[in-house]
Amino acid sequence: MIRKYAIQLVVLVGIAISFSSCRTTAPRLDYKAIARASVRLGMDINLEDNHKLYVEASEWIGTPYRPGGDSKRGTDCSGLTTQLYKKVYRTSLSRSTDEQKNESSKVPKRNLREGDLVFFTSNQSGRKPAHVGIYLKDGKFIHASTSSGVIISNLSERYYTQHWISGGRLR
Numbered sequence: 001m002i003r004k005y006a007i008q009l010v011v012l013v014g015i016a017i018s019f020s021s022c023r024t025t026a027p028r029l030d031y032k033a034i035a036r037a038s039v040r041l042g043m044d045i046n047l048e049d050n051h052k053l054y055v056e057a058s059e060w061i062g063t064p065y066r067p068g069g070d071s072k073r074g075t076d077c078s079g080l081t082t083q084l085y086k087k088v089y090r091t092s093l094s095r096s097t098d099e100q101k102n103e104s105s106k107v108p109k110r111n112l113r114e115g116d117l118v119f120f121t122s123n124q125s126g127r128k129p130a131h132v133g134i135y136l137k138d139g140k141f142i143h144a145s146t147s148s149g150v151i152i153s154n155l156s157e158r159y160y161t162q163h164w165i166s167g168g169r170l171r
Helices: 002-021 031-041 051-060 077-089 097-102 158-163
Strands: 104-107 117-120 131-137 140-145 149-154 164-170
Touching: 031 051, 051 077, 051 131, 077 097, 077 131, 077 140, 097 104, 097 117, 097 131, 097 164, 158 164
Parallel strands: none
Antiparallel strands: 104 164, 117 131, 117 164, 131 140, 140 149
């Protein structure tokens, strides 16, 4: 009986030493920032989600719409996507919705992943892209609305289903 416990103790000590010697650490998470982002975005943020995207996106909520803008004092849709990609992914996007669509590979709605761009037409644009946002998850995306500023919307809302063009994933 004592021998069994001694073997278990040796195994546990060996495991503890091997874990401590490899110097791996769990990623540091700012739980307060993630909780604030979850409340501001109105959605759960899970461990596997891109926390940087959600925290940064939450800081833009409520930013007023401003044509040609790309700051938290005022932004348009492509200004928002440009700034979020720059901050979260350290990637430069072109400044116009049309150019952003051309820089990305087409993605069907059912295959969207967190961080993909989402493109829409408008009543005036015909089939050309007139609006862009960034897909988050569960059908939700962040974008700069002309009427409400930066908000979260759902792809299943009538306007967005009628004006959907495609998703886009940067090449």
